[in-house]
Amino acid sequence: GIQVEQSPPDLILQEGANSTLRCNFSDSVNNLQWFHQNPWGQLINLFYIPSGTKQNGRLSATTVATERYSLLYISSSQTTDSGVYFCAEGSNNAGNMLTFGGGTRLMVKP
Amino acid sequence: ETGVTQSPTHLIKTRGQQVTLRCSSQSGHNTVSWYQQALGQGPQFIFQYYREEENGRGNFPPRFSGLQFPNYSSELNVNALELDDSALYLCASSLGGALSYEQYFGPGTRLTVT
Numbered sequence: 001g002i003q004v005e006q007s008p009p010d011l012i013l014q015e016g017a018n019s020t021l022r023c024n025f026s027d028s029v030n031n032l033q034w035f036h037q038n039p040w041g042q043l044i045n046l047f048y049i050p051s052g053t054k055q056n057g058r059l060s061a062t063t064v065a066t067e068r069y070s071l072l073y074i075s076s077s078q079t080t081d082s083g084v085y086f087c088a089e090g091s092n093n094a095g096n097m098l099t100f101g102g103g104t105r106l107m108v109k110p
Numbered sequence: 111e112t113g114v115t116q117s118p119t120h121l122i123k124t125r126g127q128q129v130t131l132r133c134s135s136q137s138g139h140n141t142v143s144w145y146q147q148a149l150g151q152g153p154q155f156i157f158q159y160y161r162e163e164e165n166g167r168g169n170f171p172p173r174f175s176g177l178q179f180p181n182y183s184s185e186l187n188v189n190a191l192e193l194d195d196s197a198l199y200l201c202a203s204s205l206g207g208a209l210s211y212e213q214y215f216g217p218g219t220r221l222t223v224t
Contacts, residue, residue, distance in 0.1 A: 004152075030211075031211035031212075033211075033212065033213070035215075040217065041147075041198050041200075041217065041218045041220070042215070042217045042218070043153075043200065043202075043215035044215075045212075045214060045215075048211075048212045086152055086153075088152075088153075090211030090212075090213075096141070096143075096158060096165070096166065096204070096211055097143065097155040097158065097166055097168060098143070098145075098153070098155060098202075098211075098213060099155070100152030100153050100154075101152055102151065102152050103151075103152055
Protein backbone atom coordinates (compact mmCIF):
# COMPACT_ATOMS: atom_id res chain seq x y z
CA GLY A 1 0.00 0.00 0.00
CA ILE A 2 0.86 3.67 -0.15
CA GLN A 3 3.48 5.05 2.25
CA VAL A 4 3.03 8.50 3.77
CA GLU A 5 5.95 10.46 5.26
CA GLN A 6 5.54 13.67 7.19
CA SER A 7 8.18 16.25 8.05
CA PRO A 8 9.35 17.62 10.33
CA PRO A 9 8.34 15.14 13.07
CA ASP A 10 8.52 17.85 15.74
CA LEU A 11 8.30 21.61 15.54
CA ILE A 12 8.50 24.30 18.21
CA LEU A 13 7.41 27.83 17.30
CA GLN A 14 7.12 31.14 19.02
CA GLU A 15 3.63 32.59 18.86
CA GLY A 16 3.26 34.67 15.71
CA ALA A 17 5.71 32.67 13.62
CA ASN A 18 4.88 30.97 10.31
CA SER A 19 5.51 27.32 9.46
CA THR A 20 5.29 24.80 6.65
CA LEU A 21 4.50 21.13 7.18
CA ARG A 22 5.13 18.61 4.42
CA CYS A 23 3.66 15.27 3.38
CA ASN A 24 5.33 12.98 0.82
CA PHE A 25 3.61 9.99 -0.77
CA SER A 26 5.02 6.85 -2.36
CA ASP A 27 2.21 6.62 -4.91
CA SER A 28 -0.25 8.84 -6.73
CA VAL A 29 -2.37 11.21 -4.64
CA ASN A 30 -6.10 11.26 -5.24
CA ASN A 31 -7.89 11.88 -1.94
CA LEU A 32 -5.72 13.80 0.50
CA GLN A 33 -6.92 15.12 3.84
CA TRP A 34 -5.18 17.19 6.52
CA PHE A 35 -6.19 16.86 10.17
CA HIS A 36 -5.32 18.53 13.46
CA GLN A 37 -5.41 16.31 16.53
CA ASN A 38 -5.98 18.32 19.68
CA PRO A 39 -4.56 17.34 23.09
CA TRP A 40 -7.77 15.41 23.89
CA GLY A 41 -7.35 13.18 20.83
CA GLN A 42 -10.05 14.65 18.60
CA LEU A 43 -9.12 14.64 14.92
CA ILE A 44 -10.41 17.82 13.31
CA ASN A 45 -10.75 18.11 9.54
CA LEU A 46 -8.69 20.94 8.12
CA PHE A 47 -8.71 20.35 4.38
CA TYR A 48 -9.83 17.81 1.81
CA ILE A 49 -7.39 18.69 -0.97
CA PRO A 50 -6.65 16.09 -3.66
CA SER A 51 -5.07 18.84 -5.77
CA GLY A 52 -4.56 22.60 -5.94
CA THR A 53 -4.59 25.14 -3.14
CA LYS A 54 -7.15 25.97 -0.47
CA GLN A 55 -7.17 28.55 2.30
CA ASN A 56 -9.11 28.77 5.53
CA GLY A 57 -8.17 31.73 7.71
CA ARG A 58 -4.55 31.43 8.82
CA LEU A 59 -4.23 27.97 7.34
CA SER A 60 -3.68 27.04 3.73
CA ALA A 61 -2.76 23.84 1.92
CA THR A 62 -1.32 22.95 -1.45
CA THR A 63 -1.24 19.51 -3.06
CA VAL A 64 0.92 18.81 -6.11
CA ALA A 65 -0.46 15.42 -7.06
CA THR A 66 1.92 14.87 -9.98
CA GLU A 67 4.91 15.24 -7.63
CA ARG A 68 3.25 13.30 -4.80
CA TYR A 69 3.42 15.87 -2.02
CA SER A 70 1.27 18.23 -0.04
CA LEU A 71 2.12 21.25 2.12
CA LEU A 72 0.24 22.78 5.04
CA TYR A 73 1.01 26.42 5.85
CA ILE A 74 0.28 27.94 9.23
CA SER A 75 0.67 31.70 9.45
CA SER A 76 0.79 33.86 12.57
CA SER A 77 0.69 30.78 14.78
CA GLN A 78 -1.22 30.80 18.05
CA THR A 79 -0.90 28.61 21.13
CA THR A 80 -4.20 26.95 20.19
CA ASP A 81 -2.51 25.63 17.03
CA SER A 82 -0.49 23.24 19.21
CA GLY A 83 -1.14 19.54 18.71
CA VAL A 84 -0.38 16.94 16.08
CA TYR A 85 -0.99 17.50 12.38
CA PHE A 86 -1.68 14.48 10.19
CA CYS A 87 -2.05 14.06 6.48
CA ALA A 88 -3.85 11.01 5.13
CA GLU A 89 -4.46 9.59 1.69
CA GLY A 90 -7.69 7.77 0.85
CA SER A 91 -7.41 4.62 -1.25
CA ASN A 92 -9.57 1.73 -2.26
CA ASN A 93 -7.15 -1.08 -1.34
CA ALA A 94 -9.36 -2.37 1.46
CA GLY A 95 -12.53 -0.39 1.45
CA ASN A 96 -12.21 3.37 1.35
CA MET A 97 -9.44 3.48 3.92
CA LEU A 98 -7.26 6.39 5.00
CA THR A 99 -3.51 5.82 5.30
CA PHE A 100 -1.99 8.28 7.76
CA GLY A 101 1.49 9.69 8.08
CA GLY A 102 3.31 9.66 11.40
CA GLY A 103 2.31 13.24 12.15
CA THR A 104 4.05 16.51 12.93
CA ARG A 105 3.95 17.45 16.61
CA LEU A 106 3.66 21.23 16.88
CA MET A 107 4.14 23.25 20.03
CA VAL A 108 3.50 26.98 19.90
CA LYS A 109 4.99 28.88 22.83
CA PRO A 110 3.52 32.17 24.08
CA GLU B 111 -26.15 18.61 12.13
CA THR B 112 -24.98 16.05 14.70
CA GLY B 113 -21.33 15.07 14.61
CA VAL B 114 -19.77 11.67 15.21
CA THR B 115 -20.11 10.46 18.79
CA GLN B 116 -18.38 7.59 20.57
CA SER B 117 -18.85 5.80 23.85
CA PRO B 118 -17.43 5.21 26.32
CA THR B 119 -14.76 7.91 26.57
CA HIS B 120 -12.37 5.81 28.60
CA LEU B 121 -12.26 2.12 29.44
CA ILE B 122 -9.97 -0.11 31.49
CA LYS B 123 -10.01 -3.86 30.84
CA THR B 124 -7.94 -6.86 31.89
CA ARG B 125 -6.00 -9.02 29.46
CA GLY B 126 -8.19 -11.81 28.05
CA GLN B 127 -11.45 -9.88 28.47
CA GLN B 128 -13.75 -8.70 25.70
CA VAL B 129 -14.76 -5.11 24.95
CA THR B 130 -17.42 -3.36 22.85
CA LEU B 131 -17.01 0.21 21.65
CA ARG B 132 -19.82 2.21 20.09
CA CYS B 133 -20.07 4.91 17.45
CA SER B 134 -22.91 7.01 16.06
CA SER B 135 -22.25 8.42 12.62
CA GLN B 136 -22.77 12.01 11.55
CA SER B 137 -26.30 12.60 10.31
CA GLY B 138 -26.65 11.73 6.63
CA HIS B 139 -23.58 9.47 6.60
CA ASN B 140 -23.98 5.75 5.88
CA THR B 141 -20.35 4.60 6.09
CA VAL B 142 -18.39 4.02 9.28
CA SER B 143 -14.68 3.29 9.57
CA TRP B 144 -12.70 2.28 12.66
CA TYR B 145 -9.07 3.14 13.38
CA GLN B 146 -6.62 2.22 16.13
CA GLN B 147 -4.10 4.83 17.23
CA ALA B 148 -1.23 3.69 19.42
CA LEU B 149 0.58 6.28 21.49
CA GLY B 150 2.80 8.50 19.34
CA GLN B 151 1.65 7.05 16.03
CA GLY B 152 -0.81 7.82 13.29
CA PRO B 153 -4.18 6.01 13.19
CA GLN B 154 -4.26 2.56 11.57
CA PHE B 155 -7.30 1.39 9.59
CA ILE B 156 -9.15 -1.56 11.17
CA PHE B 157 -12.23 -1.96 8.97
CA GLN B 158 -15.11 -0.13 7.31
CA TYR B 159 -18.85 -0.77 7.19
CA TYR B 160 -21.15 0.38 4.42
CA ARG B 161 -24.89 -0.37 4.49
CA GLU B 162 -24.39 -2.91 7.30
CA GLU B 163 -21.75 -4.92 5.41
CA GLU B 164 -17.98 -4.99 5.99
CA ASN B 165 -16.55 -3.03 3.08
CA GLY B 166 -12.85 -3.54 3.70
CA ARG B 167 -10.40 -4.56 6.39
CA GLY B 168 -6.90 -3.59 7.42
CA ASN B 169 -4.19 -5.81 8.85
CA PHE B 170 -5.97 -6.76 12.09
CA PRO B 171 -6.72 -10.28 13.41
CA PRO B 172 -10.24 -11.79 13.42
CA ARG B 173 -10.66 -11.09 17.14
CA PHE B 174 -11.39 -7.53 15.97
CA SER B 175 -14.95 -7.61 14.65
CA GLY B 176 -17.69 -5.13 14.02
CA LEU B 177 -21.31 -4.46 13.25
CA GLN B 178 -23.29 -1.71 11.60
CA PHE B 179 -26.96 -1.19 12.40
CA PRO B 180 -29.82 0.05 10.19
CA ASN B 181 -29.44 3.56 11.64
CA TYR B 182 -25.75 3.41 10.52
CA SER B 183 -24.36 3.37 14.05
CA SER B 184 -21.60 0.85 14.60
CA GLU B 185 -19.87 -1.32 17.17
CA LEU B 186 -16.27 -2.49 17.40
CA ASN B 187 -15.75 -5.69 19.36
CA VAL B 188 -12.38 -6.95 20.50
CA ASN B 189 -12.07 -10.43 22.01
CA ALA B 190 -9.22 -11.91 24.06
CA LEU B 191 -7.71 -8.51 24.81
CA GLU B 192 -3.94 -8.19 24.73
CA LEU B 193 -1.75 -5.52 26.31
CA ASP B 194 -0.91 -4.17 22.83
CA ASP B 195 -4.59 -3.41 22.26
CA SER B 196 -4.18 -0.42 24.56
CA ALA B 197 -4.80 2.52 22.27
CA LEU B 198 -7.16 5.30 21.22
CA TYR B 199 -9.93 3.87 19.05
CA LEU B 200 -11.35 6.32 16.54
CA CYS B 201 -14.53 6.05 14.56
CA ALA B 202 -15.06 8.04 11.38
CA SER B 203 -18.15 8.48 9.27
CA SER B 204 -18.52 9.46 5.63
CA LEU B 205 -20.93 9.49 2.74
CA GLY B 206 -21.13 6.29 0.75
CA GLY B 207 -19.82 5.58 -2.71
CA ALA B 208 -17.35 7.86 -4.46
CA LEU B 209 -17.66 10.55 -1.78
CA SER B 210 -16.57 8.34 1.08
CA TYR B 211 -12.91 9.33 1.18
CA GLU B 212 -13.61 12.51 3.15
CA GLN B 213 -14.03 11.16 6.66
CA TYR B 214 -15.12 12.88 9.87
CA PHE B 215 -13.89 11.57 13.20
CA GLY B 216 -15.41 11.16 16.63
CA PRO B 217 -13.61 12.04 19.87
CA GLY B 218 -12.34 8.49 20.37
CA THR B 219 -12.40 5.85 23.10
CA ARG B 220 -9.21 5.41 25.08
CA LEU B 221 -8.79 1.72 25.97
CA THR B 222 -6.28 0.58 28.56
CA VAL B 223 -5.58 -3.14 28.92
CA THR B 224 -3.82 -4.21 32.12
